[in-house]
Amino acid sequence: MKIVDKLxxxxxxxxxxxxxxxxxxxxxxxxxxxxxLKPYRPTFVSVTYGAxxxxxxxxxDLVCRIQRETGIESMAHLTCVGATREDIAQVxxxxxxxxIDNVLALRGDPPKNVDHFVVTEGGFSHASELVQFIHERYxxxxxxxxYPEKHPEAPDAAxxxxxxxxxxxxxxxxxxxxxFFDEHDFFDFVARARGVGITCPIIAGIMPVTNLKQIKRFTxxxxxxxxEALLHRLESCDGDAETVKQIGVEHAIRQCRALLDxxxxxxxxxxxxxxxxxxxxxxxxx
Numbered sequence: 001m002k003i004v005d006k007l008x009x010x011x012x013x014x015x016x017x018x019x020x021x022x023x024x025x026x027x028x029x030x031x032x033x034x035x036x037l038k039p040y041r042p043t044f045v046s047v048t049y050g051a052x053x054x055x056x057x058x059x060x061d062l063v064c065r066i067q068r069e070t071g072i073e074s075m076a077h078l079t080c081v082g083a084t085r086e087d088i089a090q091v092x093x094x095x096x097x098x099x100i101d102n103v104l105a106l107r108g109d110p111p112k113n114v115d116h117f118v119v120t121e122g123g124f125s126h127a128s129e130l131v132q133f134i135h136e137r138y139x140x141x142x143x144x145x146x147y148p149e150k151h152p153e154a155p156d157a158a159x160x161x162x163x164x165x166x167x168x169x170x171x172x173x174x175x176x177x178x179x180f181f182d183e184h185d186f187f188d189f190v191a192r193a194r195g196v197g198i199t200c201p202i203i204a205g206i207m208p209v210t211n212l213k214q215i216k217r218f219t220x221x222x223x224x225x226x227x228e229a230l231l232h233r234l235e236s237c238d239g240d241a242e243t244v245k246q247i248g249v250e251h252a253i254r255q256c257r258a259l260l261d262x263x264x265x266x267x268x269x270x271x272x273x274x275x276x277x278x279x280x281x282x283x284x285x286x
Contacts, residue, residue: 079108
């Protein structure tokens, strides 16, 4: 089923992102997490592609297995990194044959130890090109990423918004945001997107803080900002891992309530393949 059709429901949309584990123990943990989250009736789940497309086969196998074994609508991430048009078409064929109806089209991050994106000969330079390729040749619903605080490589917010509009015009039917910690940034971004004619659903991406060092690394990579007051609270108890998690979950609960009250199309949780923090948030939202 096309996810964009499910987003028209009056019920709040909750969805979860997972990444492909590299060993059997990690896969067991992932499916335990999926089992813990399934009772919350997710609109969909997604599976990442890995930096440099390094988990291509794992992504295809996992997204098909999750949908087949759990019945949860599953969406595969797909990137331009290290792939020709023929490589990408092969992956799309596998997803189609596996019963997948939805793809999140991304430019993608460079491989490890490479500091900038390099176009593969015979491949794509931008996510908008990948979106158009999928839209013109397949029947997938195509989603794209957006950045409430702008993409870290964009020179300014206006340029980033123009790039986003190109993705939508190329065929993206809904958007999933990068993580952020201030709902005002999200609502300001949505207003600006509507102002330039972007009308598709925009889902808010939430990553509850469970590890301060880890979240600082993630925000440095994606250009997100940790509000000063939240950062001060987290840093003041960094030696107490449980208190950090408690503060992070409490902040995410407040953030999610504000997003739902403000009319966000849905909330997409970056789970890091673990369920406890997300379950705490969902229980509080009930």
